[in-house]
Amino acid sequence: xxxxxxxxxxxxxxxxxxxxxxxxxxxxxxxxxxxxxxxxxxxxxxxxxxxxxxxxxxxxxxxxxxxxxxxxxxxxxxxxxxxxxxxxxxxxxxxxxxxxxxxxxxxxxxxxxxxxxxxxxxxxxxxxxx
Numbered sequence: 001x002x003x004x005x006x007x008x009x010x011x012x013x014x015x016x017x018x019x020x021x022x023x024x025x026x027x028x029x030x031x032x033x034x035x036x037x038x039x040x041x042x043x044x045x046x047x048x049x050x051x052x053x054x055x056x057x058x059x060x061x062x063x064x065x066x067x068x069x070x071x072x073x074x075x076x077x078x079x080x081x082x083x084x085x086x087x088x089x090x091x092x093x094x095x096x097x098x099x100x101x102x103x104x105x106x107x108x109x110x111x112x113x114x115x116x117x118x119x120x121x122x123x124x125x126x127x128x129x130x
Contacts, residue, residue: 004019004110004116005089005094006019008065017095018081019103019108021103026076026098026101026102028075028097029081030079037062054078059074060074062075066119066122071106080093081095
């Protein structure tokens with residue numbers, strides 16, 4: 001399992017994202033959502049994130065800009081990530097937890113030795129439709 005922190009833009013608002021291969025799901029905190037992001041109600045589901053249990057009733061589509069690359073992700077809305085604690089690596093609250101499913105969808109890989117994201121797959125993405 002590997003974790004990397006990186007800042008990204010959502011509608012020109014800077015969010016601190018934790019890229020975490022240990023989580024399948026992508027989450028965003030309600031307080032960090034920029035104005036104008038439309039969220040959809042959904043049937044309540046219970047998810048366990050770190051040592052917290054969350055009852056999730058909304059999800060949203062987020063337009064992301066990461067190192068000059070534009071793409072969109074779906075995220076479930078939670079009140080806090082990691083209990084609102086500030087990780088020692090960043091000294092900032094985590095706004096978005098970027099899960100493995102979204103990383104796979106956009107071909108984003110982690111380079112744990114360098115503690116950086118490998119965006120080569122995202123940069124050369126090609127779409128094929130039939």
